[in-house]
Amino acid sequence: MSSASHDPVQPDATPPATLSECFLQLIAVVDRLRSPQGCPWDRQQTLQSMMPYLLEETYEVLESIESQDNQGLKEELGDLLLHILFQGRMAQDAGHFTLEESLQTITDKLIRRHPHVFGGHEARDDAAINRSWETIKQQEKGRRSRLDGIPRTLPALTRARRMQEKAASVGFDWPTIAPVWDKVDEELGELRQACHGAQPEAIAEEFGDLIFSLVNLGRFLKLDPEEALRKTMAKFEHRFQGIEQELARRGRRLEEVSLEEMDAIWDQFRR
Numbered sequence: 064m065s066s067a068s069h070d071p072v073q074p075d076a077t078p079p080a081t082l083s084e085c086f087l088q089l090i091a092v093v094d095r096l097r098s099p100q101g102c103p104w105d106r107q108q109t110l111q112s113m114m115p116y117l118l119e120e121t122y123e124v125l126e127s128i129e130s131q132d133n134q135g136l137k138e139e140l141g142d143l144l145l146h147i148l149f150q151g152r153m154a155q156d157a158g159h160f161t162l163e164e165s166l167q168t169i170t171d172k173l174i175r176r177h178p179h180v181f182g183g184h185e186a187r188d189d190a191a192i193n194r195s196w197e198t199i200k201q202q203e204k205g206r207r208s209r210l211d212g213i214p215r216t217l218p219a220l221t222r223a224r225r226m227q228e229k230a231a232s233v234g235f236d237w238p239t240i241a242p243v244w245d246k247v248d249e250e251l252g253e254l255r256q257a258c259h260g261a262q263p264e265a266i267a268e269e270f271g272d273l274i275f276s277l278v279n280l281g282r283f284l285k286l287d288p289e290e291a292l293r294k295t296m297a298k299f300e301h302r303f304q305g306i307e308q309e310l311a312r313r314g315r316r317l318e319e320v321s322l323e324e325m326d327a328i329w330d331q332f333r334r
Contacts, residue, residue: 090162093148097156110153117146129293175199193232209233220288223278231282240283243276250276302332 096105120143127135151162176199178184206212209232213225230236237243254269281288306328310317317325 246276305332
């Protein structure tokens with residue numbers, strides 16, 4: 064982002080009509096905030112200090128999509144874009160690269176990795192497209208393992224699914240879903256056996272194996288494990304809060320009622 068080429072932004076300026084004008088105006092706002100005449104807080108931020116906020120905005124985008132809140136999504140996408148531009152501005156201030164260079168990099172990458180669109184190659188099916196993408200990416204990055212490049216900071220369920228997808232892209236996968244069900248049953252049996260042996264390390268290992276196999280099952284069922292678990296947690300939250308609200312209506316406290324009474328209220332919210 065180059066602040067020299069942008070005029071100062073007036074708060075009451077007429078909103079731009081085109082996409083390019085909107086984008087340039089947002090860049091100009093970020094430039095102004097980071098300038099000596101801008102905001103002291105914004106000027107003192109670094110790439111590292113803004114990481115928690117960037118992550119938070121990403122999850123707020125996902126929450127808006129999950130709840131099908133289009134108005135919220137409109138706002139949250141803007142917030143996320145602001146953080147991306149802000150990070151780009153700080154990177155330029157530090158002399159790492161410019162936003163223009165970053166945009167050109169992703170443009171070139173998309174063209175290289177879609178030879179079936181831009182290079183005249185034939186796209187047989189989704190699996191072939193994914194294999195081509197992974198092969199090109201592997202060559203570009205000079206990686207020795209197909210599992211390299213999966214961020215270790217990803218949520219564990221998402222990272223597990225990405226590992227399985229990467230392995231599957233080169234044929235290391237079950238041919239059908241039937242043996243995946245068998246693997247889940249096998250891992251559940253091994254967890255039961257470990258629990259009978261009362262060995263904490265073995266229990267933890269088998270528990271992890273079971274979760275990993277369930278993630279694989281979800282992949283075959285075309286389910287995102289993170290999304291599925293979030294929905295289940297939202298359902299649990301709704302039902303448990305229903306128990307609290309119903310007991311409050313009766314003038315009772317959670318600590319005063321039996322599990323059977325709570326279960327009876329819980330069942331009302333399952334219908």
